[in-house]
Amino acid sequence: MLNVYRASAGSGKTFQLTKDYIHLLFRNQGENLHRHILAVTFTNKATEEMKSRILKELFALAQGQPSNYRKSLMEEYGRNEAEVNLKAKQILVSLLYDYSSFAVSTIDSFFQQVIRSFAREMGINGAYNLEMENDAVLSQAVDNLFFNLSKNENKLLLDWLISFAEESMEQNGKWNLKNDIINFGAEIFKENYQYRAEEIGKKLHNRDFLGKYIGKLKKIKTDFEEEVKKLAQDGIRIMTDFELSHDDFSYKETKLFDKLISGNVAAPNSRFRKYADDVENCTNKSTPNWVKNKVNSAYISGLGKCFEKINEIFQEPFIRYNSVDIVLKHIYKLGILSDLAVEINQLTAEQNTFLISDTNLLLNRIIDNSDTPYVYEKIGNKLQHFMIDEFQDTSVLQWKNFLPLVRNSLAENNFNMVVGDVKQSIYRWRNSDWKLLDEQIFKDFTPQQIRQEPLNVNWRSDRNIVKFNNNFFSQSAQLLQQQLNANIQEYLPADKYPFVSELSNKIQHAYTDTEQKVSEKAGAGHVCIQFIPNDEKNWQEESLNRLPIMLENFQDRGYKASDIAILVREKKDAALVIQSLMNYKNSPSAKEGYCYDILGNEGLLIGKASSVRFIVGLLKLFVSPSDDIQLTIVSLEYALNKLGKTKNEALRDIAALKENTENKFSHLFDCEEEKALQAIRHYSLFDRVEQIISLFNIGEWENQAPFVQAFQDLVYNFTAKGFSDISDFLSWWDEAGCNKFVAMPADQEAIHIMTIHKAKGLDFPVVILPLCDWALEGNIHKTNVLWCETNVPPFSELPLLPISYNQYLRQSIFTQNYFDEQMHLYIDNLNLAYVAFTRPKNELVCMAPAPDEKNEEKNEEKKKKSTSETVKNVSSLLWQFVQTQQSTIGENSSMRKDDENKIYEWGEATYAPQKEIISSTKSEKFVQYPSCNSAQKLQIRHQGTQYLIEEKDLSDSQLNYGIIMHEILRKITNQADQDKVLLEFVSSGQISEAEKITVEKGLEKFWSLPQAKEWFNGEGRILNETTILSPENRLHRPDRVIIQEAKATVIDYKFGQKESKYHLAQVKEYMDLIAQMGYQTKGYVCYAELGKVVEVFQN
Secondary structure (H helix, E strand, O other): OEEEEEEOOOOOHHHHHHHHHHHHHHHOOOOOHHHHEEEEEOOHHHHHHHHHHHHHHHHHHHOOOOOOOHHHHHHHHOOOHHHHHHHHHHHHHHHHHOHHHOOEEEHHHHHHHHHHHOHHHHOOOOOOEEEOOHHHHHHHHHHHHHHHHHOHHHHHHHHHHHHHHHHHHHHHOOOOHHHHHHHHHHHHHOHHHHHHHHHHHHHHOOHHHHHHHHHHHHHHHHHHHHHHHHHHHHHHHHHHHOOOOHHHOHHHOOHHHHHHHOOOOOOOOHHHHHHOOOHHHHOOOOOOHHHHHHHHHHHHHHHHHHHHHHHHHOOHHHHHHHHHHHHHHHHHHHHHHHHHHHHHHHHHHHOOEEEHHHHHHHHHHHHOOOOOOHHHHHHHHHOOEEEEOOHHHOEHHHHHHHHHHHHHHHHOOOOEEEEEOHHHOOOHHHOEOOHHHHHHHHHHOOHHHEEEEEEOEEOOOOHHHHHHHHHHHHHHHHHHHHHHHHHHHHHOOOOOOOHHHHHOOHHHHHOOOOOOEEOOOOOOOEEEEEEEOOOOOOHHHHHHHHHHHHHHHHHHOOOOHHHEEEEEOOHHHHHHHHHHHHHHHOOOOOOOOOOOOEEEOOOEEHHHOHHHHHHHHHHHHHHOOOOHHHHHHHHHHHHHHHOOOOHHHHHHHHHOOOOOOOOOOOOOOOHHHHHHHHHOOOOOHHHHHHHHHHHOOHHHOOOOHHHHHHHHHHHHHHHHOOOOOHHHHHHHHHHOHHHOEEOOOOOOOOEEEEEHHHHOOOOEEEEEEOOOOOEOOOOOOOOOEEEEOOOOOOHHHOOOEEEEOOHHHHHOOOHHHHHHHHHHHHHHHHHHHHHHHOOEEEEEEEEEEOOOHHHHHHHHHHHHHOOOOOOOEHHHHHHHHHHHOOOEEEOOEEEEEEOOOOEEEEOOOOOOOOOOOOOOOOOOOOOOOOOOOHHHOOOOOOOOOOOOOOOOOHHHOHHHHHHHHHHHHHHOOEHHHHHHHHHHHHHOOOOOHHHHHHHHHHHHHHHOOHHHHHHOEOOOEEEEOOOEEOOOOOEEOOOEEEEEOOEEEEEEEEOOOOOOHHHHHHHHHHHHHHHOOOOEEEEEEEEOOOOEEEEEOOO
């Protein structure tokens, strides 16, 4: 059974995950049951939290402490309290002794385990370096792209880059070509592009194809312009023949002829279109009869037909015409991406690097919709239950890769579960797709295989916050759905376009489970929405001015600074808030005894630390000794931190220094320090940094130890990837490294500030949104690229086209893409509001711009007449909500209105709940960072095995045992080779002496099979694990194929304890492929542990 939990915010998702996991451990008989369960989530933090929660609950059960899980365990398994406690203790001991098999991991980590374990089968080097961040590789690829521009074959690429730069100048008024390409180059890692990248690359690297493609599109454009110009000229000619002018026609709409003749391709308006319906529409009541007669004669003589043809050509042909400009505008970007992808592939191949972003696509190509992908075969023998957290954040490729495992598990009647919430899907830019949870999962499985269960009690927020969110998001989803439907209907009739009906309920369907119940333990809670006038001064400035007083007020009511979180849409907004609060803190207005300190969720910038500025400055002086700026930075930090001088004293000493003509690091250094620095010039990067830290005792500088450790970690990670050149490191540091953060302890007494994305999964007693006004269609200043497919020729000759999201798409062949993206943007930004508004426990405060009162009446009239968008941002949604609310939200919760100041509240201001003091223990302050001489370090030789997933003995791991047995049999030609091969495995450290005994016992079982000796008698041509490439470009690797003249015998070994029909299907697939090569085939599945051989027959 697959349990699908729809878990709204604060509904106990982690509780349910823990419950299901513990119940699975109780359900089955035997030991080490955790080895058969895989739970995946999307962040390392969530992984650790889930592991900790499971262990904590098992410990509470084992110790007989209060637990919310004991009762359900007793009821489901018919055990008394003592039996449940004893079983929990046994499970906990088993889990702790075998902790490495406690399979709770991120989804990326699991897929990486699969790839590393089967790297050889996949045809990749298993010793690759995993690159978690794409930015550094992308930056280097862009550099290589520029470096190769001088080559003759890159002339077209140069033209594309020039066009790209011109567009950047046109849009932004400025440009940084490298940064612009890097920003757009990130599209390479989007799944929508990756899936068709190879096909696109093949076409675009045929320069003749691209020229012909562009030529076909331009012909559509010129043909259309010539046709409308000819029709307009015909219209003017007929009017001239009958001595008619534009003044003779109602509203003078025939002026359109002049525009079209001049090359201004403007679509006819509704008045012009009516001319073709009836000649009477061409004139009005005041038109003299003699003019009407001339108009009527002209109309009959061809003018009416002219009107009709112009109307017709501005239907489907005009849509194709518009589409040409839309495609041509960005066609060069596709070329740039294609060339950039080639550079990235070359770069990763040279550096033996594997990008984390390539994981999903690589696995997907190998699986290739197979029910029995060979990379999962052995894993499927081990893992029986799958639990996926945050399912709304799963990408399409990730789910396709997981699907065979879940299907196999369900086929064996095992328990599986997914949990998620469409309303909290805010990572679409990272390939997540909420439709998997909302729709796709119900298509992938039958209703009998799925059990839905909503978690609809909010255990986090107080009553008024829950009620406010229930009402606000129900109304907002309905409003946005109506607005989307009106937008679509203005351009597309539902009867002609089937997809219109598909979009007509998407938003409301995503928000069907909005309504939450209030926990019995919930308090009253308080919601305050403040609308700030936006007339005399910027509303944002006024909002930031109100913020410090608001923070003081909350602290007066007993809330600590660490209880308060300020949430913003973007990082630049966070910078505004931080700067404003820092200015207030240093002003006379700041009050003693109040905390105004701010702590970002990511921590503090490493690059801003004085210790790191000093170390980086010295590294730069090693490369450029005459760099006066770095010399000044190094001298200043040395004087302040090592010599203990004041800032004025340090600046005075630096100003007095003579010109650095001796290439010294600093005249402030003593002779020993200078000599030591000269001595380490030829040290490696890591050792040089280590020596600098030791030489200047930087780890003991005040409050610098955490930054020094974080910096040293960055250096180590950089060198571990195979880079050791200081210049490369400094380039990386200036581009990316300087923006890294050092994490701060969670118990730091300061106000939290973070983006809404960072706040997901967290909660706080008080949440303030001071800048609650983000657009519902995203940032209009950023290009939103859509990857569009079309079946309209000749546009369809390219499998994928990059199109900018804008209103011009509404009259193009990409209309469906436009409205589909509009729907997604509405949900994306409504979801952001949902995540933000559901973080608080006790207090929610939103500050937003008030609507312009002068234009309110005009706007209301426009709404009545027009079907175009009326709600453009979150503040508009809030305003619509407070205007339509009744006087009460709930039984004990009245909404108070202050229309004069535009402040709306639900509930009374709260006071901080009294908290039980559990412990007074404080985290130990990290004040020193020890360093040592690199020559004194213990040198350790690591023996790696590229295919073991689990770090445990073979006797404890069915998976490792199976992999080793396969590997050994691959190297054995006949039985006599056994001892020699086993000796090699022991000598190389791949198995121990103890494990050798286990392997020998397994081989003894294998040789006891009657067919085994025949397969290993050395006769015929032996192909061990040789790859077969199918016509569909899929890789197949049977364990052993024996060729004897025109006959081929296929053998596949299985070392698990279960038989499966999929094993037979797999061998049959091998046989079919070999039969296509002209061989007569036999096939066998050898279950060595079961002492059984099953022959496979072809149909």
